[in-house]
Amino acid sequence: MTNDVLNSLRHDINEIDSDLLVLLAKRRRISHGVVEYKIANNKPIRDEARELALLEKLIGYGKSLGLDAYYVNNVFQTILEDSVLNQQAMLQKNLNPDAMSETHRVAYLGGQGSYSQLACHKYFSRRPGKLVEMGCSSFEQITGKVENGQADFGLLPIENTSSGSINEVFDLLQHAQVSIVGEVTHSVEHCLLVTPGTELSQISKIFAHPQPFAQCSRFLQGLGDIQHETCDSTSSALQLALDTPNSAAIGSAQAGKNVGLEVIKSGLANQRENHSRFIVVARKPLYVSKQIPTKTSLIMATKQQAGSLADALMIFKEHNINLVKLESRPVPGNPWEEVFYVDLEANLVDNHVKQALEELKEHTQYVRVLGCYQSESLQAVNIES
Numbered sequence: 001m002t003n004d005v006l007n008s009l010r011h012d013i014n015e016i017d018s019d020l021l022v023l024l025a026k027r028r029r030i031s032h033g034v035v036e037y038k039i040a041n042n043k044p045i046r047d048e049a050r051e052l053a054l055l056e057k058l059i060g061y062g063k064s065l066g067l068d069a070y071y072v073n074n075v076f077q078t079i080l081e082d083s084v085l086n087q088q089a090m091l092q093k094n095l096n097p098d099a100m101s102e103t104h105r106v107a108y109l110g111g112q113g114s115y116s117q118l119a120c121h122k123y124f125s126r127r128p129g130k131l132v133e134m135g136c137s138s139f140e141q142i143t144g145k146v147e148n149g150q151a152d153f154g155l156l157p158i159e160n161t162s163s164g165s166i167n168e169v170f171d172l173l174q175h176a177q178v179s180i181v182g183e184v185t186h187s188v189e190h191c192l193l194v195t196p197g198t199e200l201s202q203i204s205k206i207f208a209h210p211q212p213f214a215q216c217s218r219f220l221q222g223l224g225d226i227q228h229e230t231c232d233s234t235s236s237a238l239q240l241a242l243d244t245p246n247s248a249a250i251g252s253a254q255a256g257k258n259v260g261l262e263v264i265k266s267g268l269a270n271q272r273e274n275h276s277r278f279i280v281v282a283r284k285p286l287y288v289s290k291q292i293p294t295k296t297s298l299i300m301a302t303k304q305q306a307g308s309l310a311d312a313l314m315i316f317k318e319h320n321i322n323l324v325k326l327e328s329r330p331v332p333g334n335p336w337e338e339v340f341y342v343d344l345e346a347n348l349v350d351n352h353v354k355q356a357l358e359e360l361k362e363h364t365q366y367v368r369v370l371g372c373y374q375s376e377s378l379q380a381v382n383i384e385s
């Protein structure tokens with residue numbers, strides 16, 4: 001095959017890819033039209049029956065064109081996911097017009113290339129507006145900027161599939177005057193990053209934030225006698241690796257590339273699937289439509305008597321509310337006293353949820369709702385009448 005033939009084939013492929021994009025954009029616009037109908041008629045965004053029928057038809061048609069079911073299913077699952085997420089974003093914008101300004105000032109940990117920055121871009125990619133990024137050096141600084149109005153939103157990592165809950169953030173939520181208004185999960189791919197030309201055997205020091213150190217503990221144990229230096233963010237770890245001969249940093253490949261470090265080893269996390277979940281906080285709570293999956297997070301202190309936690313949890317069971325996370329943390333200054341963090345699949349506008357929270361007040365010393373927000377889940381919802 002000559003070069004000319006290859007160029008001509010590539011030209012045809014380019015044209016088809018552009019046509020596909022035009023069609024995808026057209027599909028999105030039509031899907032936006034559907035959400036207007038759903039708002040007016042109070043219908044859930046996700047319609048699983050319609051999606052199933054659509055996929056079945058497309059898989060059959062794909063087969064007749066020589067495309068296998070797995071491929072067609074994957075392509076259209078991605079398209080449908082995008083459609084649902086965009087519809088949800090539109091719905092929320094409609095419900096909270098004041099909160100969705102033209103500019104989003106967002107405070108997060110670290111700077112260019114930090115995992116928080118990547119998660120921030122993912123979360124705001126579906127929320128139109130100009131992003132003003134504010135890199136911070138501590139979690140307190142993030143909530144502080146939101147509390148004093150310097151930032152509209154703050155992004156805080158709350159848990160990771162390898163290292164578990166991030167206690168510092170749970171403790172901060174006990175006192176911070178902020179509301180949780182969203183969540184975003186981001187896959188974290190840790191790499192060992194070095195200045196070009198550095199060999200693994202030359203490394204005598206590794207810089208990282210405590211979280212990547214914890215998430216890559218098995219890999220690090222295998223390296224033997226190498227010094228570990230903790231940094232307040234991945235961005236500062238990268239800078240230190242750049243400035244220190246025979247050293248390395250743990251960060252994402254993209255972050256390394258941004259500053260001129262190269263990947264010497266990848267896939268360092270203890271778990272192959274390494275994801276971090278972040279919460280998005282703001283000064284004021286948001287309303288969440290009943291038409292989309294919703295979470296409510298709260299803190300509660302149970303009474304100091306036998307069975308009080310079980311009694312409190314029974315209330316959720318009795319009201320058919322799914323509890324998706326339960327975490328306990330000590331109360332600073334009160335040894336052996338605990339507060340519980342609870343995540344529920346629930347929307348505060350639902351009467352059965354309001355009722356459950358009233359009953360919870362009677363069975364606990366203290367309850368505070370941290371926020372009611374759009375869940376990342378794409379599950380279909382039932383609308384309570």
Ligand SMILES: O=C(O)C(=O)C[C@]1(C(=O)O)C=C[C@@H](O)C=C1
Pocket residue numbers: 031034035045046047048050051054079080083084087
């Ligand atoms: O048909 C609808 O109800 C739509 O909202 C459109 C659409 C789609 O993109 O095809 C999106 C979400 C629903 O779960 C089903 C289908």
